[in-house]
Amino acid sequence: MTQWVLEGLRAGIRTTRYPFAPETAAGVSPGLPAAGELARPDLERLIARCPTAALASADGRLVVDARRCVHCFRCVRGSDTPAPWQGGYEWATGEGTLGKTFTRSLHIRVVDAGDCGACLHEVKQLAGPYYSLHRLGFFISPTPRQADVLLVVGPGTDQMREALTKAYKAMPTPRTVIAVGTCALSGGVFGSNFACGGGISSILPVDVEVPGNPPPPLAILHALLLATGRAAPAAKERQTAGERMP
Amino acid sequence: MIAMAWTGAFFALCALGMLLAPFVPQRRNPLLVAIAGALASACLCVAGAYALLSGRTVDTTLGLSPLGSTIRFSLDPLSGVFVLITGIVFLATSVFSAGYLQRYLDHYSLKVFTVLYFGLLAAIAAVLLASDVLSFLVAWELMSIGCYLLVNFEHRRDENIRAGYLMLAMGEAGTLAAAVALLLLANAAGSLGFEAIRMNGTRLADGLRWTVFVLSVAGFGVKAGLVPVNSWLPRAHPAAPANVSALLSGVILNLGIYGIVRVNLDLVPPRLAGPGIVLLLVGAISAFLGILYAVTANDMKTLLAHSSIENMGIATTALGAGVVFATTGHQALAAIALVAAFYQLANHSVYKALLFFGAGTVDAYAGTRDLDHLGGLIHRMPWTALFFLIGSLSIAAIYPFSGFSSEWLTLQALLRSAELSSNLVKTAFAFAGVALALTAALAVTCFVKAFAMGFLGMPRSPAAEEAREAPRSMLAPMGALAALCVLLGILPTFVIPALGGALKSVGGASAAHTLVPPFFSHGRPSALPAKFIADFHDLGAQVGQDIVPGRGLVVLHRGGADNPVVFAMATSYGFVVLILLLGGTAFVVRRLTAARRVMREEQWDGGVHQLLPEMTYTATGFSNPVRVIFDAILRPRTVEDTQETVAQHFRVAIVRTREHPHLVDRLVLDVLTAWMAGAAGLLARMHHGKLNAYVAYVLGTLVLFLGIAALR
């Protein structure tokens, strides 16, 4: 058993400094397309390339509905004039309604409502040494009975509707619903069909939304901080000064 | 003489009941049982209480027996304890029967029941009062037969007949052994009277003492359900009507212990430590095996039957400890251990009668006793549930209910084995202590199972779903016994001195002064020796001496001059504190959460569509960990383990049945049965029906006798 103690010590501290300092390591986030000025033909071509209507034009500018982006990269790859792209991970919008009591201690019940596994996997990473959500007072709860936050991933399938509603009802008030991932926000590639609701807002009232397909762990962490009033929501429109994606 | 008058009234009322029964219509018979039975038992209670509290012995000579000996009844404090307990159980049972017997109307003759019932009551009382060997044995035999007939009341069911037969066979073998023991004593004393035997008791040789001890424990042990002569008990209880079960466990098992105590402590004052050790070990093993099989049983009455073996085991352990202490010169400790034993018997009678009433009520109003098919009864039978819960908490020795006081005293008495000198004896005590500790833990498991699986959760069968509450006439005796459970639990300071009185005739010393400090029983503390008070200073007992009313503290000390306090309990004061704590907490919580809105939602089930009754733990499932842990003792036997498949691969049924034959059945009963069958087979060979062979037998016998005559 001593080997594990040594092994644990030898690994050192890996945990991100976020939210106290921005995380700059490579590969922590896929980024999102950003709004920007583009020539009209290019703009229309780009909008046509987007399979989920995440891109649109407003007054000749490219605007991005992050809630719909599925990271297909069609607007940046294989396109002559790529869309502006921006890294970062503070994407969550909405507001925390829990009040001050829960700022430093929040229990989260994660519910999979038809997720492809990626969002769920990113939530799992949060508990790992790199993100260690426990250091911020966030805990994954095995039961909704003791949970303050219902963190829902997946588009909300018809056959999970009952279980999801039951889980929400089982929670004590005040309670917050965080919808994680493009599928949970807009249905993503699955859209809305007879088996799948096109986002969980058709089932539950959503307080905080995290875009991304899947949102990186830091984006989910940002959403939790937002829900407890410890972070500001994402800006309405991301700035154009994005990096270029290959 | 007052006590004897009340006893006379009891017998008269019993006789009246027996005489009236045939002339009262069937449906009125339960009422007769209730009224005449209640009156009779009330008389018995008064007689017992009088004998116990007055501490005097009353004798009556009833006449001469055909054998020429005098028939004597006597009521001493030792009988008084048992008479009082018996009276209480009789009283509750008689009232309970009024409602319970209704289920047999139109099926079985209630007139017969009434006659047998009063006959049994009278026989039991006679056993306790008999003061000579002959009347004792006659009463004992009447009691055995009456008990057999009542257990077999539902005589149209085959399994009942088998159970009753085993009970009768084992009981008669036991009676035989006990009779031999008593006759050996009478022979040594030259008289059938207990008085004479008692006078002669101290002069007996060790060999005879051992013989009498072994025979009496084996004989009376059958009735007490001690291992290894317990096989009849778990079979008889499920067969018997619930009110008879209550009598069986609440009274008749006690008679077994009474017999052991009467012979080995009263008639033959103990001198050897050996019998004590034997009792200690037999008790510990009985307690452990009893509770182990109780945990695994699913029939409520079988479960209670096994638990009776456990309780008798605990009492026997304490008894054994008492004998060892008494024979090694620790009179005070002996008194404590014996008080613990009697306390245990009293508690057991009360809560086991209560629990059997509960099981009977459930059986009658929920349609089954199988815990696997019950559940959720608390919603439909709230009062039964409450009383059964109190009974369960008592038997599981949970403070502040009755079992706690007696089991705690027993365990503490066992711990005092440190005072003993022999390491071998200490080891025996340690073994008994460990067995009892394990027993106590399993008892909690067992009665959590009995209550939770029966009354909580969801009903697991249509019958349980349609259960309804019992009538008041059945709830009232349960309620009274439940109240008694609480009283026996929180007032040991009153019970112990009363029981202590009964021990004067057997233990020699009284535990009252050893256990209950005279602070509260003997007026002002200023009347006590200063040294005595100083001994208790550290415990803080004197803090409450002027303000705390009544007796509330049980303190055990070694006795003698130094009084080093080794343990204390304050169940009465603790009860007050408990009530205040619970009430206070409830008050505070309510105040703090007054502003909050209460949401009521269904229980969290993981999001399944519907939580079904079959998705809840069954009694078997609940006790399965115990089964797995004690696999080596339980040795389950797989009766069937098959899979049924269709279309080559698709399983449609997995059928598994397992049996848990009792350890004693496997090791003793089955072996004995096999021997008997073998012997019978040998004898049967002589009966081959050939005439010339029979002639040869006659001739052979004649030659044999002639030979014997010639030798003389």
Added chain:
Amino acid sequence: MEIPVQRHAQCSRRSLHFEIDCQPQRLVQVCSALSRAGFGFAGLIVEEWQRQWWLRYAFHSLSGSGGKILRRTLAEPPEPADFAPLCSSADWIDVLIRQPLTRTSYPSISSEVLAADWHEREAEDLFELTFEGHPRLGDFVLHDVAWQEGLAPMRKDFNAHTPPSERRPNPAWRPQRIVHEPGSFLMPIGPIYGGVSESVHFTLETVGEDVIRALPRLFYKYRAVEKIAEGRAAPDLLLLAERFNGIAAFAHGLACAQAIETVAGVEPPARALTLRVMLAELERLRHHTGTIHDICESTALTVAASQAAILEEELLRLSGSLTGHRYLFGLLMPGGLSRDFEQHSLADAVRAVQDIARRLTQLERHLVTTSSFLDRLEEVGIVTPALARTYGLVGPVARASGLACDLRRAQPYAAYDAYTFDIPQEQDGDGYARLRVLFAEARQASRILGQAVNMLPDGPVCVACPDIPPGAALGWSEAPVGATFHWIHADEQGRVSRYHIMSPSFANWHGFHLAAEKFAFQDFPIILATFGLSAAETDR
């Protein structure tokens, strides 16, 4: 390092695909003969095509050669005596039944080919076809407590976007009980259970302590992927293929892209093929690390779980920084890849992978000397080789039970035939064997990456893939959990008419109860973790 001959560029090999037209009455005989001949059952593909039911029972040989596909059609199945030559020459054999739409009842092959059990149940539930002789139909994909029986969402006349106005769920539905033992009861687990877990429901029949029968209830996450795929163009289909099971996105995308390319008759450039291998192996390594993490966590060995989590996150970051997406989304496209990589970043990535693989091996060394950990895995959750074969298990689970089936070797695709690697195999079939296989495969993944980066051809990473012509093809790949097959049938407009995913988790969930039964409750989460199953992959 041995550098094998780069054979795939020559394309001299031929992969022989047989399609046997079969009458329903001979179906069971033919399928069981193929199964006995050692062919693996890939799946049952039901199609409503040109006013006919097409039931395609796809079988693959376990020793194919890969290469260019050569199709042969047999008008009727050969006589039993002629099966042997057919089986020895064919790489793929599709047994095809074509019947008018009015015929909705077909013989069930499940009693002979048990692996077809769930495939038939799915077809029954989604197409309302009856499989005579199948003892357990109904309530499978569509739960009876949510939908009525008789709903056939996969039929062409069902519109996925206007759900049926009337819903008549069956409230009296009960989980089936088969254990008859006094005191037996059902232990329901899920669909919402544990800490962070996929939505699956388990019904465990038990009398306490030991699981007598385990019955997973899936499809809580049924998103009708195959239905909404219909009518899509090929690139949009790929979006679905990648995103229905995100943690094995590349493997499924690859199978789908290869199916599209086969229909379109497009051969991706050599560089793309090699890069596909590299990315698939990167994903396998990450996936296995994740499964190892789950196993450590299920045994409550926290430090080891954290170590595995560190490696997993590093692999995710590596994927993110190399490809732009942590789960390799958006990389595949019909005809190749959507982007190229610079040689130095690939080399750096492979070095990082090799470092991670080395640390993974170190973790394994520590784990196999931790007796408390091994106690929980050894001789727990045993699947015997015979049962693994009968149930048609795939992937690391099958390989831990002594089956050497790996599509990378059995039916080589992309550039796999160019590399030297081992197919790790264990015989014990217990949890520990599965763990050893996972570690060994992770090492092999790093080994393949090391070879690939050194022999990466130059050139484009993509060729233009025109609109796909009408036609159908099966694409396959060895996903981290096991063999996956994607069937695509395109209509005249180049739109998808039928898309069917036969996933490895689907096959392994079918046999999961083999491992879970007869073991104690507390072993259940561990056994579950060693299977590394995905509900998303099964439910689709």
